[in-house]
Amino acid sequence: MRTWRRLWQRAILALLLLLPVLASAAPALNGTSPQKIWAQAGQSHWIAQGRGSRVLYVIFDPNCPYCHMLIDELQSQIKPMHLQVRYLVVGFLAPSSAGKAAYILQAKDPLAAILQNEKKFNMKSFGGVPETLASRASEKILRHNLVLLRSCGRKVVPTMIYPQKGGKIRIVQGALDASNLHEVLQEIPLHRQPLSGH
Numbered sequence: 001m002r003t004w005r006r007l008w009q010r011a012i013l014a015l016l017l018l019l020p021v022l023a024s025a026a027p028a029l030n031g032t033s034p035q036k037i038w039a040q041a042g043q044s045h046w047i048a049q050g051r052g053s054r055v056l057y058v059i060f061d062p063n064c065p066y067c068h069m070l071i072d073e074l075q076s077q078i079k080p081m082h083l084q085v086r087y088l089v090v091g092f093l094a095p096s097s098a099g100k101a102a103y104i105l106q107a108k109d110p111l112a113a114i115l116q117n118e119k120k121f122n123m124k125s126f127g128g129v130p131e132t133l134a135s136r137a138s139e140k141i142l143r144h145n146l147v148l149l150r151s152c153g154r155k156v157v158p159t160m161i162y163p164q165k166g167g168k169i170r171i172v173q174g175a176l177d178a179s180n181l182h183e184v185l186q187e188i189p190l191h192r193q194p195l196s197g198h
Contacts, residue, residue, distance in 0.1 A: 032151040034161075034169035040148055041161050044088055045141045047110045049074075052082030053191040057161040059149050061093040062100035062117050062127035066175040067158040071118050073181055081185045087114055088145045090157065098142065099131025105138045165189045 041057045058074075060067035074085055091101030100117065107113035113129055120128020134142065152159050156173040164170050164187045172184065 034171055037148065037151055037171065038161060038163065038169040040151070041086070041088065044144060044148060045105070046086035046088050047104075047114060048084055048086050049111055049114075050078040050084045052078065052084050054081060054083050054185065054188040055086065055162065055191075056083060056185070056188060057086045057088060059088045059090060059145065059152070059157060059159040059161075061090050061097050061157045062104065062129065063094040063097045064157045065121075065123065065126070068118055068121045069175055070158045070160075070181070071114070073176075073178055077182070077185055081182075082190060083185065083188075087111075088148065089114075089142070090145045090149055091142050092146060092155070093157065094126060096125075096127070096131050098134060100127045100129050101142055102134035102138045103129045103132045105141055106132060106135060160184065162188050 038057075046057065056074075058067075058070065060071065071087075074083070077083060078085060089101045089104050091098035104110055104113040104117065117127045117129040122128070146155075149155060149157070149159055152161070152171050152173065154173055158173070158175070160172045162170055162172075162184070170187070176184065
């Protein structure tokens with residue numbers, strides 16, 4: 001069993017490394033407009049970090065190395081860029097993804113669980129939180145978040161959803177380097193009032 005899991009993890013890692021590192025704007029599928037995706041994200045089960053007035057949705061898988069890179073880069077940007085990052089967790093990338101996503105959703109402090117996952121992230125076992133059986137509520141959330149991800153254009157993580165100045169909604173899928181990420185964050189307009197968490 002352990003040998004099979006190791007082989008699967010290596011295969012997943014190899015596949016991930018073959019994916020393009022640079023992010024791209026993604027067209028919505030099935031006629032779903034970016035504005036509708038934005039509204040659906042707002043009504044989804046998200047986990048907030050920060051109380052700033054710039055809102056950024058991040059769809060991530062606990063086992064995704066590129067998600068790990070993004071979340072790590074965001075930590076130093078949350079306060080200076082006045083961000084509220086709203087994480088939407090999915091669990092499809094590896095056999096342990098759903099169990100780790102369930103652990104995050106069912107934790108007493110889901111944000112602390114996300115940060116634990118990233119702090120202990122490594123390229124041997126990927127996400128740093130344990131697996132747990134998903135409750136019915138968690139299963140429903142994971143299914144909903146996966147449908148949202150698919151409607152964004154591609155089943156790719158990380159996926160970022162955010163408003164630009166003028167009200168246009170942008171969807172970016174894939175990894176960004178630090179300078180491109182900073183440019184993205186500057187595109188997000190500041191709201192007049194700080195936002196509360198879920």
